[in-house]
Amino acid sequence: MMRVFVEGVGVLGPGLTGWQASRPVLAGEAPYVATATVLTASDLLPAAERRRTGTPVKLALAVGCEAFANAGRDAAMTANVLTSSGGDGDNVHQICETLAVAVLEVSPTRFHNSVHNAAAGYWSIATHSREPSTSLCGHDASFAAGLLEASAQIVVDGKPVALIAYDHAYPEPLHAVRPIGGNFGAAFVLTPHATDRTFAVWDVSLVASVESPSSLDDSALEALRLTVPAARSLPLLSALARNATEVLMLEFVGGNSLRIAVTPC
């Protein structure tokens, strides 16, 4: 079992514009209305870089910055784990479309944005962080992979870690083979010890069996959870919004699950 402390949260998705604004919705106290995700480029990036960022980078930077603001912690001094089920689908589409025709070329910006760790690169530039950064992919279980890695880093290295999960809807024809149901990001600043800002404790463990994953009561939020890999974090967000004490299950890979015992504090 790995114990981590939750210090700050960020969220951005359809009808979810920031942690404070979304809290009543995630707590079931206000109705959920799935409006389009509002995206803006981070003003922490230099203008040249800002122009080059696609949807996933905007998502990652927005939720990451919000989580650090809520935690009152310096992102430059904090290691981070970024996790996404597939990176920038708009960019991949543009590259593959160009390479499929006679003119064989890839623009330099499209090329460097094609790496899975593009968001981590922009994050490091935006926050001036030289701390270790890990970019993960676990297909539908990408969020669980990120939570496992962040927890392991925290208990082994004894330092805070920011976990940033993000996914976005792909354009056709990729959407038909990988139907991601919206643009969604969530971020958590996690620490090895309780701090003044700590508001919940997670006891994370790997369970070698497939358990029914925790779901959400609201059918529209549940649909979001099921269609966006990063939104598999919603049961955790909901538990935090309700100040609930509960045990949650996340589906992982290889016949495993993650068990998270959430305790408010």
Add this chain to the structure above:
Amino acid sequence: MQALQISHLSIVNSLGAGLAATADALRARRSGLAPCTFENVALETYAGEVAGLDDSRLRSDLADFDCRNNRLAQLGLQQDGFVDAVAAAQKKYGAERIGVFMGTSTSGLLQTELAYRRRDPQSGALPPDFHYAQTHNTYCLADFVQRYLGLKGPAFVVSSACSSTAKVFGNAARMIAAGVCDAAVVGGVDTLCLTTLYGFHSLGLISRTPCRPFDVARDGISLGEGAGFALLEKGTARTDEAVMLLGVGESSDAHHMSTPHPQGLGAQLAMHRALASAGLEPQDIDYINLHGTSTKTNDASEDQAVFELFGDKTPCSSTKGWTGHLLGAAGITEAIISILAIKHGLIPGSLHTQMLDPELRSNYQVDNRDARLQRVMSNSFGFGGSNCSLIFGRPQ
């Protein structure tokens, strides 16, 4: 960090299949680079292509995973008795206690590039035989490897461009230290594809000749492909001759997406952290296998970082003149080369490097030389400013 036992290795790249092929080529100074004939690529460049992938087939139960990257993964797993070594570990620990932490940069992107040539002319749809989850998705490499080996522990893919398969050593070390698993298969695969060939070309970073790391006239990289795997276990080494993972250091540049920090600050930090994690000083390192891509800026930046930390004493070289730049597979390939260097008592020099750049100040080795090596550092630096240094060595 607690040193980890490296129980088994396997490798495939343009030098051949298996550890002996790579070791022999290093000793004989035989390069795997040849004029690029990959796909319909119309670039004048050299590449380190792996022979026979076009005609290979995946194990029938995993046929949906068929793409060049997973074919190379399978070929890698089939070398050096690796499958048997994992089976023995499985008996010892149980399938659910062995993690699979893979690195790749482009995964099966080539499969998607090829599928885009076969889109339905009316609807624009991708062909029905295109399997997104099994071939395009970055995770599919770990999925394939986990299934191929019959393992059931935690698994994911680290994808941070050219540092990916170095960083997985850190992931495995943490997971084992945290008690999440008892052993781990780490490593990964990257294969040639059009995006990387034309992408690096657009950045003006592809050389027309075989790459010449640290040469005064170096003008870019040669791309290659390769696979490598390592089985890591907790516990102490079985013999004094064993080589262990002693340290891991990671950092970010916070500078630019595709250009390293000019003074190599991120690289320096990664090397410094690797030394700290191993409890070592710079003078404890007997050889550094550099990232050494052979671009003007990469070699200059890494040289600055190495000189700052090690001065002009510690022998160092890049082995990319042998393999080309394997991108996401560079980390594991050069980790294995570093381990072979220790085991064979060989400092590999640098292929194709004719005149050392007088501006570069570290102790760069052009010729091969025999040396008793106790501890070796391996550097891997990638796009997005992702840096990782590893230290391998004899038990202390």
